[in-house]
Amino acid sequence: MGKREDHKAATRRDIQLATLDLLETAGIETTTVARIAERAGISERTFFRYYDSKESAAVPGQSELLDALLSRELQPSLSPAEILRELIDACREQFAYEVEQVEFKRISRLLLHEPRLLQAVSRQEIHLVNVLSGALAERGLLPRMQAQIVAELITCTWRIAWQCFALEETAGRASNPAELFEQAVSSLAEVTAPAAFSA
Structure with a gap:
């Protein structure tokens, strides 16, 4: 990373920390x-x-x-399952990066107590699904419906891993978000196995 990128990353982090500090002490309504x-x-x-x-x-x-999903190199020769696997790998890498950031625990706690933050996350998820599915379809990688399904599965896996982490933390049980992500991926694989769809 160059100086400019380092400065941008530091500014982004300073803004996030200031936001979390104020949300924790003043709440979402009072924080401007x-x-x-x-x-x-x-x-x-x-x-x-x-x-x-x-x-x-x-x-x-x-x-x-x-950003991580859109920048993933995907070859047109990949099958839908291979595209999903590639995007899960990109998701896994981003998840690992987030886990390295100590703020994820603070964010999880705030999400449990601030319904407006949950609404914002839901809007972000809808945006993610729309942009990712559109990109997959426009690049000719998947037909529109398959692109939508893949984008939804990626978003759902991400959300479920974080939700399970928040629930474990709330219950006072120590948990590892990266392990929960892997469990969500394994569950996705079991649920979407071809045998599940045979008549």
């Missing part, structure tokens, strides 16, 4: 973009170069996941 910008030591204009809302600053995972 102006307060986040002030706490992060930036202007509101700079805030909007990185995030489109306070909710997306608090929960940036889907936009980063979408």
